[in-house]
Amino acid sequence: HLRCVEYARRNNMPIHVRSSFSEKHGTWVVAAEDVNSYFEEGQAMEQAIISGVAHDRSEAKITIVGVPDKVGNAAAILRALGDALINIDMIVQNVSAAATGVTDISFTLPGSDGQTAMTALARLKDSVGFEQLLYNDAVGKVSIVGAGMRSAPGITAKFFEALAAVGINIDMISTSEIRISVVVAENQVDAAVNAAHDAFDLGSDEVEAVVYGGTGR
Incomplete structure (x- = not known):
């Protein structure tokens, strides 16, 4: 009951749901x-290192090839994208080659904004x-998520x-x-x-949860 939870939180009382x-x-x-303190002696609550895997197929990648490695160029590129109201996700800039003095900048963005970004750039x-x-x-994009990895x-x-x-x-x-x-490649x-x-054992070997139906009494 919502009021039960409210009072328990206010008074720092544990709730046992059975x-x-x-x-x-x-x-x-x-x-x-x-x-x-709610576990038997010798036990402890173990925090999962990785709690889930997420993926996103809606992104696209743009690479700007041969950008002169000069102060302000990256800022100018990102300003143009910002002015076009485009959100950038991942950004990678390669180390510039000493012989050429140019670098490549790659980033991901929503695929729906791809052509707008190309026009702005x-x-x-x-x-x-x-x-x-x-x-x-x-x-x-494929991501593993978990507070335990810290x-x-x-x-x-x-x-x-x-992989x-x-x-x-x-x-x-x-x-x-x-x-x-x-x-990674979409396919x-x-x-x-x-x-x-599989690598992080995110499958479950436990018995399937049972939902009991009753009268509520």
Whole structure:
């Protein structure tokens, strides 16, 4: 009942949710700092390192080839995209070659904004001096998510090894404290999701949950 939860939260009281149709332990709802006190001695609540795998097929990738490695060029490119109301997701800039002094900048964006972005960037060719624009909408993003990865070394390596084992090449990489994302070919998205799912044991061996129907009494 909503009022029950409200009073429990206000008074810092634990809530024990159980079924009247079984002898199972049910679920405890408690403050985070009190979690381990509700487990038997020698047990502890284990936080999953990776809690899920997500994918997105709606993105596209643009690469700006041969951008002169000069102060302000990247800012000018992003300003043009911002003025066109385009949100950028992942950005990668290659190290410029000493012999040429140019670099490549790649980024992902919603596929629906792809042509608008290409038009906005084409207007910068003379002022920025890049060589060409490449557009690819046959890509997808696959991400593993989990708060536990902040304190678990080797997660990125395990993810990339799983992708390599099924022959998937990584195009772009983005990381944060709780997420690692990669861009792969669109026709490899499903294989990448399955590989990550298997690598981090995200399947369940538990018995299927049972929903009891009753009179409410």
